Amino acid sequence: MTCGHCVGRVHKALEQVPGVSSVEIQLEGGIARVQHDPSVGAEALVAAVSGAGRYLAAVDGPAEAEAPAAPAVEERPAEAAPEASVDQGAKAYLFSLGGMSCAACAGRIEHAIKLTPGVAAVSVNFARGVARVVPAEGFDPSVVERAVKDAGYTASLNADVAAQRAAELARAKRRFFVAAALGTPVFVLGMAHLGHGLLGWLQLVLASLVVFGAGATFFSTAFKNLKKRAATMDTLVALGSGAAWAFSLPALLTGGALYFEVAVTIVVLILLGRL
Template identity: 40%
Template sequence: MSHIQVAHTLRRRLRVIVPALKGEAERLCLLEILLRKHAAIREVRVVPAIASLAVRFDPKQLPADHILRLLDTVAGNIAGAPRPAPAPPVTVRDDDAVGEVSVAVEGMTCASCAALIQMSLNRDPAIRSASVNYATATATVVGRLDRPALEARIGALGYEARPMDTLSQRRLIVERERAHVREAKRRAIGACLLSLPVMVIGMAMPRSKLWHVVEFALTTPVVLGAGRPFFDRAIKLARNRTANMDTLIALGAGSAYGHSVASLLAGRHHLYFEAAAGIVSFVLLGRWLEERAKGKAGDAIRRLLDLQPPTATVIRDEVEVVVPVDDLDVGDILVVRPGERVPVDGAVVGGLTTLDESMVTGESMPVVKGPGDGVIGGCINGAGSFRMR
């Protein structure tokens, strides 16, 4: 083994050290992604600081010595790959305030997308740390940059960042997720309906030019219509000298479609329209099922958001004014009447009441609240009226 050092080997687990990748979090992350794609590998954990790589695998599918040879080969290829050109210097003033910015990220289709965004953000000198969560589709960044700058950096990679600070913004994100599910369903069903006859004709391998034209007519809306987002994201990523799964899909479907069009014009009979349509359709179908599963979680979040009232009664200049919850400021005095929901978290400053906190604690018995007690937004007020800050 020329590129790895074996730390220990068990029947289903082994750990190695990759000295050439010590401290290189990006390349170790890439190594982890590549190893996870192997069917015999169950789990991969890396520690960039010491270049440690722990792998849990199935010895029935791949023995330990084969795993070690695989690790040595892949680690050697990654370690020997040329380093990317250094990013242009960015002027960062020492007096710029370091803050935390969180945004919702749209357009991620797999965990590799999250890893790509996170690695790209961590390269920025203005960013101290960046964390991208694929499951929640969010990105949290600590550094000397504001939200528009972060949105621009994520947008340059082919994804879309949206604010999620206020109640209305979070509701908008949930509604957009539901729209994404409907759009994914429309694209998947349309692509599958058009691809099915193309694949049947392709398997029959007809030599009639009429059937070839029919294949072309049915495949074009699938590849260039339903599959257009793959090509759009692949182009944006190529401009930033990066790639993800969309790049592979665009290359595969685009190559098959382009070769088939050229062969059709040249009068040849070896066409691959069914391959181009099949690639796009199967991926779109998988993404629709994934979006639908994520949409169910989004519905649960939407139901929680509905528990928070959109408006609150605030006292300003000794006058009660109804304002949107998003317009409240820290320190405002609010009035909560019997039967209303508590608009935001706060503390009671006047009055005595009982609150139904079952949405948080699961306890059905009302809780007595008086001056100094904390209250939780979304809980239902009982028979009393109170003021809170």
């Protein structure tokens, strides 16, 4: 696995195996934790991962391939006891997360929660947008939520995870369709080199709505990360689209080449990839 898209494909493939109740995937460690019925065999899990693409998996062991690394599938039957480092009576809290855009975001959230007092173990599932936290003595959910917020994201313990994910997807679709509708004329005019006079100013207006309207989340997240001396995919998108827009502004006044279509294309394609 090399990115969040890979995580999503492997996660979906494992979830579709009959008898699997939950899946948690860690991109950095290349591990998938699967809770399943006793009737589910290791062969079915490995076959599901292999069928998701050029991924290889081994149960309780590293992947044995030169292809893009895939998770070692750690079998965990649904009725299995907790790990030895966790009290037998301990339960896990499921936090719904918001604001993640890539695997680096999941890693930052996991690191922030690990440093929180009263946390015995934590696993962030980027594909599902949730964090599974095993409490220790002195655990306080509000402290975890505050730690995630300080890291630049949101966490909610009592939220309906499925409903929240559905709402986020609906907002993402709305941003994409707005960006695509406003950005298409800019792309056509840019490719036709019709960027001077009134058509140039039209590109400026439409591109501004796409980059700083539909793409506002890229800049707000990048700014939050900048204050914490960190960078994520949002930082790259903000730099790329912002630079193309900023370079085109003086060029519009001097008659130079415009790159508004580059700015809108970056935003539209990234928004599409997050659906």
